[in-house]
Amino acid sequence: xxxxxxxxxxxxxxxxxxxxxxxxxxxxxxxxxxxxxxxxxxxxxxxxxxxxxxxxxxxxxxxxxxxxxxxxxxxxxxxxxxxxxxxxxxxxxxxxxxxxxxxxxxxxxxxxxxxxxxxxxxxxxxxxxxxxxxxxxxxxxxxxxxxxxxxxxxxxxxxxx
Amino acid sequence: xxxxxxxxxxxxxxxxxxxxxxxxxxxxxxxxxxxxxxxxxxxxxxxxxxxxxxxxxxxxxxxxxxxxxxxxxxxxxxxxxxxxxxxxxxxxxxxxxxxxxxxxxxxxxxxxxxxxxxxxxxxxxxxxxxxxxxxxxxxxxxxxxxxxxxxxxxxxxxxxxxxxxxxxxxxxxxxxxxxxxxxxxxxxxxxxxxxxxxxxxxxxxxxxxxxxxxxxxxxxxxxxxxxxxxxxxxxxxxxxxxxxxxxxxxxxxxxxxxxxxxxxxxxxxxxxxxxxxxxxxxxxxxxxxxxxxxxxxxxxxxxxxxxxxxxxxxxxxxxxxxxxxxxxxxxxxxxxxxxxxxxxxxxxxxxxxxxxxxxxxxxxxxxxxxxxxxxxxxxxxxxxxxxxxxxxxxxxxxxxxxxxxxxxxxxxxxxxxxxxxxxxxxxxxxxxxxxxxxxxxxxxxxxx
Ligand code: FES
Ligand SMILES: [Fe+2]
Numbered sequence: 001x002x003x004x005x006x007x008x009x010x011x012x013x014x015x016x017x018x019x020x021x022x023x024x025x026x027x028x029x030x031x032x033x034x035x036x037x038x039x040x041x042x043x044x045x046x047x048x049x050x051x052x053x054x055x056x057x058x059x060x061x062x063x064x065x066x067x068x069x070x071x072x073x074x075x076x077x078x079x080x081x082x083x084x085x086x087x088x089x090x091x092x093x094x095x096x097x098x099x100x101x102x103x104x105x106x107x108x109x110x111x112x113x114x115x116x117x118x119x120x121x122x123x124x125x126x127x128x129x130x131x132x133x134x135x136x137x138x139x140x141x142x143x144x145x146x147x148x149x150x151x152x153x154x155x156x157x158x159x160x161x
Numbered sequence: 162x163x164x165x166x167x168x169x170x171x172x173x174x175x176x177x178x179x180x181x182x183x184x185x186x187x188x189x190x191x192x193x194x195x196x197x198x199x200x201x202x203x204x205x206x207x208x209x210x211x212x213x214x215x216x217x218x219x220x221x222x223x224x225x226x227x228x229x230x231x232x233x234x235x236x237x238x239x240x241x242x243x244x245x246x247x248x249x250x251x252x253x254x255x256x257x258x259x260x261x262x263x264x265x266x267x268x269x270x271x272x273x274x275x276x277x278x279x280x281x282x283x284x285x286x287x288x289x290x291x292x293x294x295x296x297x298x299x300x301x302x303x304x305x306x307x308x309x310x311x312x313x314x315x316x317x318x319x320x321x322x323x324x325x326x327x328x329x330x331x332x333x334x335x336x337x338x339x340x341x342x343x344x345x346x347x348x349x350x351x352x353x354x355x356x357x358x359x360x361x362x363x364x365x366x367x368x369x370x371x372x373x374x375x376x377x378x379x380x381x382x383x384x385x386x387x388x389x390x391x392x393x394x395x396x397x398x399x400x401x402x403x404x405x406x407x408x409x410x411x412x413x414x415x416x417x418x419x420x421x422x423x424x425x426x427x428x429x430x431x432x433x434x435x436x437x438x439x440x441x442x443x444x445x446x447x448x449x450x451x452x453x454x455x456x457x458x459x460x461x462x463x464x465x466x467x468x469x470x471x472x473x474x475x476x477x478x479x480x481x482x483x484x485x486x487x488x489x490x491x492x493x494x495x496x497x498x499x500x501x502x503x504x505x506x507x508x509x510x511x512x513x514x515x516x517x518x519x520x521x522x523x524x525x526x527x528x529x530x531x532x533x534x535x536x537x538x539x540x541x542x543x544x545x546x547x548x549x550x551x552x553x554x555x556x557x558x559x560x561x562x563x564x565x566x567x568x569x570x571x572x573x574x575x576x577x578x579x580x581x582x583x584x585x586x587x588x589x590x591x592x593x594x595x596x597x598x599x600x601x602x603x604x605x606x607x608x609x
Contacts, residue, residue: 041534043354052521054509057534062391066411069387070536076383078543094429118200152357152504153533 003094008046010105011092012126013137018087018109019161026068029160033061034131034138039160041144055159056149060154063161071159079158081116090128101132103139109114111161122161123147169602174593177566177586178559184363184595190500197481197599198223201432202309202329204315204483204494205229205239205366207351207510209313215274218256221504222319227305228252230259230273239305239317240276247261251302251435260348267550276302311342313348332575336477339487339588342469345460345514349490352524356507356532362545363552364481364497367505368592370541371484371493372476374422375564375584377400377414380544384536385415386465406445407525413538425475425583429569433595434482435588436506438473449518489523491531501549507531556601562586562593 010038020029033039040050041057050058059067071079091108110123127143173180182189203222206229210218217230219242226242227382228251242250249267252259262279263272271279278300293300305317308478309326314337326333341349356473360367370376378385388411394405400506416454425439458466477485482495490512494505509527530537552560565585570577578585 006483029281043356043532052517052524053523054356054532056353056356056532057530058528062395062408063529065391066384066388066408068385069390073386074542074571077380078539079383125510152359154359156539157359157534 006097006103007092007094009109009136010094010130013130014089014092014105014107014126017128017139017142018089022034022085022087024084026071026159030061030064032139033064033142034133034140037061037139037141037144037145039064039142041146041149042151045145050143055120056146056157057144059160061143066078082108083115083158084113085159086112092145103130103137104128109161115155118155122157124149124161130149168334171597174597176590176594177563178561179593181558181560183593184365184549184560185500187500189600190494190497192600193596194223194497196602197596198497199225200318200320200323200599201481202307202318202323202326203491204316204479205317207313207349208237208310208315209350210353211237213258213459214349215258215260216253216256218251219254221498222305222577224319224496225319226250227317229273230263230316233261237276237310237315239315241303241305241306241583243302244268244270244472245300245302247276247280252316268336270300272302272560276304287412289458294471299501310339314330329432330479330518331430331432331434332428333432333436333479335340335436335474336479336485336487336492336601337478339469339474340485340490340510340524343457343488343490343515344512345456346512347460349510350513352509352511352527354397354509356527358507358533358535358542359498360505360542360545361501362542362549364495364503365596366386366482366545366548367477367503372427372435372478372588374425374427374439375419376541376544377442378417378419380538380540381414383540385412387417388414388450388496388536390410393423401447405474406522407524407529410526411529414537419584423581423583427578427583427585427588429528429587429591431574433478433592436477437476437478437583437588439583440471444470449516449522452516452526453519456516456573460514461591475486478588478592480595486526489526491527492525493531501553537544562589 003116006139017032033126039057040055041126043056043160049054071102072075089107093106095106096104107126109126113120124144126148128139129141130137131140169547173183199222205220206218211229211231214231216235217228220227220229228240228242232238244251244265246268249265251265252265270281273279284295293572305319306321309316310473311326341347350443388408392408392412395408396402425437428436461469474487477487483492485492490510492508494506498504523605565579565582568579569587570579576587577593578587
């Protein structure tokens, strides 16, 4: 595959990931992950693995199902008020391409969040480990390094960034 | 109207209710900082956070920015983060190593780790004949009035007089004993990560919620139910027939119904401290636990081991600023930032000598419940914010703590909720009793 075509495919995939989050398409979003896929947000950029360490998020598909079930539950009080996000994804750089088509790709994101009348901004770097599947790609690992990771959180994060 | 109540803090607190201004009034907040947080023993940090000489962390005590630092003599010091020259903060970062000395970034005055002045540029030429000489005490970084450590947990008091740390903690000292005793080596070590979360609400709302046994099944229904669904599916698939314990930790928030919470008990102590008894199923019979049990029995003998793991604690509250979950080795320190803003600093500890699997088990709770992406606290914080908004209104004058009032059992200053009354509001009544004593100037809120 030509470099340009691959770049284009990956960018489209990353945009779709962000759009599913902004569109609150939680089920479709979790289905972007492989059966053993992990969503990981380390508390510090120096962390090398999600396993056995403090993590802001370290969720497999089962924990994603818990979070999704919670957010959709009618008594998720903190989710009742007006809430929405807007992601912008850019600076997409292909880091590694394996023979079997697996890729590691990094990008930068900026997320604006509205909750009630409050706006918050989060930004950082995505690192995606993607595997080839029939329909394109699936996420084996989505690492989210927040620039704000070590700062105090004014309120909390309720859904994946 | 407001001012009348301000004149007498005792009038603001009745045995079963509290004036709403107690939560929302700026002036009362300033008084609280002076009379409570800047007077009593406040948790600064754990000794393992500052292992080497020069290691420091900064910490807020009431309104005072402080530094906890390890000296070359291995001793820990707690100092005001303020240069005696023109007031510059000495440490601008939350943690680090200051090397041989503190050096002010403004005019290069230097200080020893215990705050003593080391050097002032141009001391001789610049200060000859002035009121300042090299041994003037006002040239030193000011130290916290008192400093004590218990099993590695460092506390400071900014008041010269008052009870010792152990007198202050009283029976709530079990928070640290329970945590450390569960380690085969009798000690814990901090996990070097702090989750910091800001709440838009008064600090007391957090302290009251921590031992409010009625709220989990209401507030945390959504996560509890969602976790329970996944837990059931996983149990079906698992060879052992059981889902990982972390799912149970979450589902218990919904599946432990209000009447079951009533089986728990609150024990309330002088100075406002409280223990919520009750068990979160942390003693299963899986291979990891059995391996841990064997190590513990080797370290302590069977009899002592049974005592240690039999300690029946869900939560210990050290008033006014610490919430400890000793069986899970985590604690939350409360730092009031303003009348309606509160920072919680959430830490996790490793049991020294315990298998990795035991660490990971409580880590799951740390991540799922206590991280900034918490599946649980999100709804608590929403309640706190809504409470604070409601209390700031003129829709009512009082906050009620009447649940099971009059049925508490008092014995030598220790107040227990009655049998099958674990959801009693006794802990809130007890906290406000201590609050009123502190605020009305009783030197020791513990005395009766
Ligand atoms: S303010 Fe610190 S040296 Fe001048
Ligand atoms: Fe709660």
